[in-house]
Structure formats: structure tokens, C-alpha cells
Amino acid sequence: MATCMRHLLLTAAILGIAGAVPGRCDGSLYEQLGGSAGIHRIVDATLRRYFTDPRLHDDFDNVNQAWLQPRFETFICHVTDGPCRYRGRSMAASHRGLHIDQARFNAVVEDLQDGMDEAGLPFRLQNRLLARLAPMERDIVTR
Numbered sequence: 465m466a467t468c469m470r471h472l473l474l475t476a477a478i479l480g481i482a483g484a485v486p487g488r489c490d491g492s493l494y495e496q497l498g499g500s501a502g503i504h505r506i507v508d509a510t511l512r513r514y515f516t517d518p519r520l521h522d523d524f525d526n527v528n529q530a531w532l533q534p535r536f537e538t539f540i541c542h543v544t545d546g547p548c549r550y551r552g553r554s555m556a557a558s559h560r561g562l563h564i565d566q567a568r569f570n571a572v573v574e575d576l577q578d579g580m581d582e583a584g585l586p587f588r589l590q591n592r593l594l595a596r597l598a599p600m601e602r603d604i605v606t607r
């Protein structure tokens with residue numbers, strides 16, 4: 465985002481129109497989510513819900529949030545074109561043994577939506593993140 469802003473300001477300076485800068489600093493989805501701090505806020509608010517959601521007790525009872533959180537953050541950073549490389553197990557491998565059905569998958573998506581709301585993410589960006597994750601459903605829902 466900083467590089468993008470610099471570019472816009474430079475363009476404005478060359479054109480002599482500082483203060484009336486056209487164009488947008490969209491950048492990657494990672495940048496629009498607020499970079500690593502923004503993703504941390506989203507994942508923290510979301511995982512707090514996973515770990516207290518009665519619909520997901522059987523799944524997360526034996527998992528530690530401190531273990532899952534950095535993995536989840538790196539994963540989100542990776543799939544939103546951020547600077548991280550997720551080197552963990554594939555979605556199929558890490559969820560295979562959980563025998564996840566559609567209802568629990570939907571519960572996870574709802575908790576993510578509530579987490580994104582809590583983090584103050586605009587609806588348009590929520591949908592862009594969900595669109596990146598949606599195709600993974602076929603690897604995660606196995607029942």
C-alpha cells in the first residue's frame with residue numbers, strides 16, 4: 465500500500481495536481497484487509513468464536529488456539545496474495561480425519577463472517593475473502 469501511495473503521489477506531483485489525485489490504491493486483497501495486523505484481528509475474532517461455538521465443540525475441543533492461530537493467519541496471508549508462504553498441510557489432509565459435514569462447514573463460515581464484522585471489515589471485502597475460501601469446501605466437507 466505504501467508503494468502504491470508513493471506512486472500516486474509521484475504521479476500527482478508530476479501532473480501538478482496534488483490534492484486532486486485520481487485513481488485508487490487497491491493493492492492486493494492482503495493489503496486491503498489491513499496487512500498482517502488486519503488479518504490478525506480477523507483471525508483472532510474468528511477463532512475465538514470457533515473455540516466457543518457449541519456447534520464446533522467436537523472439532524476444536526482438542527485443538528489449541530495458540531497452535532492454530534499462526535497457521536491460520538499465514539494461510540489467509542498466502543491466499544490473499546500477501547508476502548507469506550503457507551507450508552502447512554493441504555486443506556484435504558488437515559481436515560480429512562474430522563469428517564466435516566455441510567452444517568459444520570456453514571457454522572465455520574458464519575463465525576468467520578461474525579469475526580470479520582467484529583474486525584470492522586466492510587461487506588465488500590468480506591465477500592472477496594469468502595470467495596477465495598469457498599472453493600476449498602470440496603476438500604474440507606467429506607461427509
Ligand code: HEM
Binds near residue numbers: 535598601
Ligand atoms: C474454508 C474453510 C477453512 C479453512 C480456510 C481452514 C483452514 C485451516 C488451516 C490453515 C488449518 C491448519 C492446518 C495445518 O497447518 O496443518 C486448519 C486446521 C484445522 N481446521 Fe480448518 N479450515 C476451514 C474449515 C474448517 C471446518 C469447517 C472445521 C470444522 C468444522 C475446521 C476445523 C479444523 C481443525 C479442528 C483443525 C486442526 C486440525 C489438527 O489438529 O490437526 N476447519 N484449518
